[in-house]
Structures are given as structure tokens and as C-alpha cells.
Amino acid sequence: MSESRSIHPLNPSRRRLLKAGGALMTLLVTPVGMAQxxxxxxxxxxxxxxxxxxxxxxxxxxxxxxxxxxxxxxxxxxxxxxxxxxxxxxxxxxxxxxxxxxxxxxxxxxxxxxxxxxxxxxxxxxxxxxxxxxxxxxxxxxxxxxxxxTVEADPLMALIEKRSPEDAVIGSGKPGAAEDNPFRISRDSARSPATPAANDRPARISRPSLQLITIALDPGHGGEDPGAIGARGTYEKTVTLEIGRRLKAKIDAEPNMRAMLTRDADFFVPLGQRVEKARRVQADLFVSIHADAFIRPDARGSSVFVLSDRGATSTAARWLANKENSADLIGGVNLGVKDSHLAKTLLDLSQTATLNDSMKVAKAVLSELGGINQLHKGSVEQASFAVLKAPDIPSMLVETAFISNPEEEKRLTDDAYQDKMADAMLRGIKRYFAKNPPLNRNKVALKD
Structure with missing residues (x-):
């Protein structure tokens, strides 16, 4: 006996629901659905x-x-x-x-x-x-x-090649030709060029008593990491690079000094690599340049920081160090690649001489900054900045001004103020080295 079933037509509301479901399924498998x-x-x-x-x-x-x-x-x-x-x-x-x-x-x-x-x-x-x-x-x-x-550039060789003895111009008549060179020859020590050898290779000029002071300048942030941003849209990374370039030019113009920049353009450098670059050129001093922000827009003034092995000297210093130490997260570091130099950049707390020298040069620079800008604190502050952890190089971090303060932001973008800031930092650095000459390991011996 067969069973018969009656088929009832769909009611209008159910038909509309099935149509909508079918349209959705079609959308999901078509290019339009894929785009969504x-x-x-x-x-x-x-x-x-x-x-x-x-x-x-x-x-x-x-x-x-x-x-x-x-x-x-x-x-x-x-x-x-x-x-x-x-x-x-x-x-x-x-x-x-x-x-x-x-x-x-x-x-x-x-x-x-x-x-x-x-x-x-x-x-x-x-x-x-x-x-x-x-x-x-x-x-x-x-x-x-x-x-x-594939072959990493050697920062020390690049530094030497840019400032080789052959670059010195004696009696050329060009204003400032010799002044730009840290291998500059004083008038008392200048001598006539030696007679060319048979192979016509240029003779080098001997300066056995010349001791070059090498300074690593570290413009903070860069590339993916803009640093602090002022109310007018000024990037900290732009200000620090401009001041760093000005300071480098002034240092290079000194007869016994030369400078290298950890970055000379708008790109990101991890904190550990900044320290490693300074160590590879056997720097006598590491200067990290910043123009940070604070949670209050009325915060103002210049500051100088050195590393602390006992905690921060103030709540603001601790806050600032934590903020700066997060630069690698913002800038973007490949954590899958092990840094073979990482162990070398960790702080050795037994290096008390390095910390003492850091404090000396920081005090000298802070004193000079007080002549061109209000000081945020009247003394050098300390905090655990990762970028200051070179165990063998006196290091300091200079906060040129607060970019979060509208008035100071305006000054930080002014060419004249940037130049004054670079001049003040140079005066402080020269005061320090006048009383604390660098170690003999950095003495350059140039032979004929």
C-alpha cells in the first residue's frame, strides 16, 4: 500500500527567508564576498x-x-x-x-x-x-x-675613511678646508708634503701626538618610531636628528674630535644596536638626544640623565625611562634573530668608573644647557635607560626640551635654537674632556 503525501506551497514569509539565505551563500563564494x-x-x-x-x-x-x-x-x-x-x-x-x-x-x-x-x-x-x-x-x-x-658596513672604517689624513688641506686658500677635519694640522706642526714615492702613492702626514676624541651621537627614535609628538604635529625623531647633525658638524670642526651618528636619516635603530655602534667605533662618549613629552603640557625645561644602578631618582625619571625603553616595541625588532652582541651591551655594575665619568660629563652639559633654557631639574637625574647601558663608555641622555609643551615645541623647530642647543652641548663636552682626557686605547697613531 503506497503512502501519498500532499505538498503544501511555501508561505510568502518563509520563501523570502530562503531567498535571503541563498543570496548570502552566493555572496560568500563570489569574488565580492571574498573582498569583504x-x-x-x-x-x-x-x-x-x-x-x-x-x-x-x-x-x-x-x-x-x-x-x-x-x-x-x-x-x-x-x-x-x-x-x-x-x-x-x-x-x-x-x-x-x-x-x-x-x-x-x-x-x-x-x-x-x-x-x-x-x-x-x-x-x-x-x-x-x-x-x-x-x-x-x-x-x-x-x-x-x-x-x-650581505656584508655589514663597518662603522669604524666608515668613520676613518670620511676623516682620513689625506683629506686635510694645507694652504689651499679655501676657507674652513682644514677646520672641518679632526685630523687638522696646526700651523706649528704643518710641514711640506713629502716627495712622492716611486709608485706615486700620496704620502701620509705624521701626527704622532694627535689623540682623537670619538663621540657617538644618538638621535632618538626614527623610522617606524616617531617618538613623542607635539601639539603642532612635530615629531621628536625629526628634532633629534636635526640637533644631532648640527652637533656632529661642530664636533667634526674641532681639531682633536670626531663624531658619528647612530642614525643619519629617518630610519629605526634598535636600542641595543645604538650601543653596539658606539662600542664598535671605540667611542669615548655616548650622547643620546631626545625631546620628550610628559603627561602634563606645562612640563618644561632641559634635563640630563645618566644610568642608575639603584633605581630612578624621581617618579618622572622612572616614567620617562620606561617610555624610552619601549622604543623597540614601537619601532619593531625582529625577536626571532639573536643579537650576538647583546651580552656585550648589558650593564656590568662593577664598572663604577664609567658611571662616575657619566655623571661628570652630564653635570658639565647640564650647566651649559642652563644658560640657554630653563632646567627641568637643577641636578643630573638617574634612571635605568636601556640605551645608556654600555659598560665601558661614559653615557648620558639629553632631554633638550619638552616637545609636549607648545612653547618649547616651537623653539625646538627653530634653527637658531637648535644651533644654540648644539653649541651648549659641545661646550659641556669640551669642559669634561679638558679635565678627563680619554683612555689611551683610542689614541690614533698615523704613520707615513
Whole structure:
């Protein structure tokens, strides 16, 4: 016996519900639906420098990726999964400068459904570091591509090459030709150039008594890390670099001094690498330059800090040190790469002589700063700044002024004030070295 069933037509409300569900399923499997679920790129940034070039892709969510190096010609290929090729990624090729030391150009486009491919055409072989960063500061999820040269530049050789004895000009008639050189020859010690040898190689000028004082200048922040931002939009990283450049020029003009910058452009340098750069050039002094902010806009004045092995001397000093020590989180450090120099930069509390010298030079500089600006505190402060932890180099951190104070922010962007700040710092440094000559290990012996 067969069973018969009667089929009733759907009521109008149920029919509309099924249609809506079907439309939703269609949306999820079509390209339009994929675009709605794709990871969204918030920003793309490129930071070129001689040290390395960084490309940053910032997303609202974690970006999935694969990368590979392709040879002949040299290329770095990155596949971004689940990302739509939108206007933000389309703008990336336009951000590459012809002067970039490592990137020739970037090509970007859809490689296959749901995958965007970036092809970075390189000027030479590189050693890439590609890594993700969790949200930090004002940034979302970041995918970072750091393109390093395969042979790391030696900062000491670069410093020597820039200031070689052959660069000294004697009797050239050019104003300031010799004054720019730390190997400058005084009129009493100048002598006629030696007769060229048979191989026509230029003879070097002997200065056996010359002792060069090497100073590492560290403009705070840079690149992905803007530092503090003033009410008028001034970046701390911009101010510190400008003052650092001015101070370097003044130091290089001294007859027995030379300076190196831990960064000479707008790029990020991890805190540990800043210290390591100073140690590699056998610096006699490390000066970190800042223009920070405080929670109150009325905070004002210049300050000088040295390292503390017993805790901060004030609540504000502790707050500031914690803020500065977070720079690596904001700037973005590849935690997957072990720093072989890290152990060398840790503080050895037995190095009391280094801490004592740091206090001496800090007092001299603070005294000079008081002549051009109000002092935030009348004495040198101490806190556990990571960037001051070189065990063998006297180190200080100079807060030129509070960028969070509208009046001081305006002064910090003024060329004349920046020059006065550099002059004051130089006077303090010279006062210190006049009474505390550097160790003999940094004495330069130049032979014919």
C-alpha cells in the first residue's frame, strides 16, 4: 500500500527567508564576498637608509605571507594570502626612491585568487628579515621586510675613511678646508708634503701626538618610531636628528674630535644596536638626544640623565625611562634573530668608573644647557635607560626640551635654537674632556 503525501506551497514569509539565505551563500563564494572577508591593508611605508631599507605593511588583522629570494636577477618575492589588491597596495611602487640603496623597483598585483604578490627588484644581493609585529602604540598588525646588505658596513672604517689624513688641506686658500677635519694640522706642526714615492702613492702626514676624541651621537627614535609628538604635529625623531647633525658638524670642526651618528636619516635603530655602534667605533662618549613629552603640557625645561644602578631618582625619571625603553616595541625588532652582541651591551655594575665619568660629563652639559633654557631639574637625574647601558663608555641622555609643551615645541623647530642647543652641548663636552682626557686605547697613531 503506497503512502501519498500532499505538498503544501511555501508561505510568502518563509520563501523570502530562503531567498535571503541563498543570496548570502552566493555572496560568500563570489569574488565580492571574498573582498569583504579579505584582510584590509591600513598603510604601507618605506624607510630607506644606508644601513638597511625597511618596508612595512600595516593591516587591521594579522597578515599571512610567504617569501622567497629569486636569483639572476636578484628579487625578493612576497605572497600575501587573503589580501585584496586595493589602492593602498597599488601605491607601494610609487614609494620607492631612485636613491634607495637596495631596491630598484617594486611590482605588485594579483597572483591568483586571494593572493597578492609583491616582487621587489633589488640593486644587489641582500640578506632579508621578514617578520610580523603585534599591535603596538598607534600601529595595528605589521608585516616588516628588512633588507640588509650581505656584508655589514663597518662603522669604524666608515668613520676613518670620511676623516682620513689625506683629506686635510694645507694652504689651499679655501676657507674652513682644514677646520672641518679632526685630523687638522696646526700651523706649528704643518710641514711640506713629502716627495712622492716611486709608485706615486700620496704620502701620509705624521701626527704622532694627535689623540682623537670619538663621540657617538644618538638621535632618538626614527623610522617606524616617531617618538613623542607635539601639539603642532612635530615629531621628536625629526628634532633629534636635526640637533644631532648640527652637533656632529661642530664636533667634526674641532681639531682633536670626531663624531658619528647612530642614525643619519629617518630610519629605526634598535636600542641595543645604538650601543653596539658606539662600542664598535671605540667611542669615548655616548650622547643620546631626545625631546620628550610628559603627561602634563606645562612640563618644561632641559634635563640630563645618566644610568642608575639603584633605581630612578624621581617618579618622572622612572616614567620617562620606561617610555624610552619601549622604543623597540614601537619601532619593531625582529625577536626571532639573536643579537650576538647583546651580552656585550648589558650593564656590568662593577664598572663604577664609567658611571662616575657619566655623571661628570652630564653635570658639565647640564650647566651649559642652563644658560640657554630653563632646567627641568637643577641636578643630573638617574634612571635605568636601556640605551645608556654600555659598560665601558661614559653615557648620558639629553632631554633638550619638552616637545609636549607648545612653547618649547616651537623653539625646538627653530634653527637658531637648535644651533644654540648644539653649541651648549659641545661646550659641556669640551669642559669634561679638558679635565678627563680619554683612555689611551683610542689614541690614533698615523704613520707615513
Amino acid at each position: 572577508s579579505a584582510a584590509r591593508i591600513l598603510a604601507v611605508r618605506v624607510w630607506p637608509s644606508r644601513d638597511y631599507t625597511r618596508i612595512t605593511l600595516e593591516g587591521a588583522d594579522l597578515l599571512k605571507y610567504n617569501f622567497q629570494i629569486v636569483k639572476n636577477p636578484e628579487r625578493l618575492v612576497i605572497d600575501l594570502e587573503g589580501v585584496e589588491f586595493d589602492s593602498m597596495l597599488q601605491s607601494l611602487p610609487d614609494k620607492i626612491s631612485e636613491t634607495d640603496p637596495y631596491i630598484r623597483l617594486i611590482r605588485a598585483g594579483r597572483n591568483r585568487p586571494g593572493v597578492v604578490r609583491l616582487v621587489v627588484e633589488l640593486k644587489s644581493e641582500i640578506s632579508p628579515q621578514v617578520f610580523s609585529l603585534p599591535p603596538a602604540g598607534s600601529y595595528g598588525h605589521r608585516l616588516v621586510l628588512d633588507l640588509y646588505p
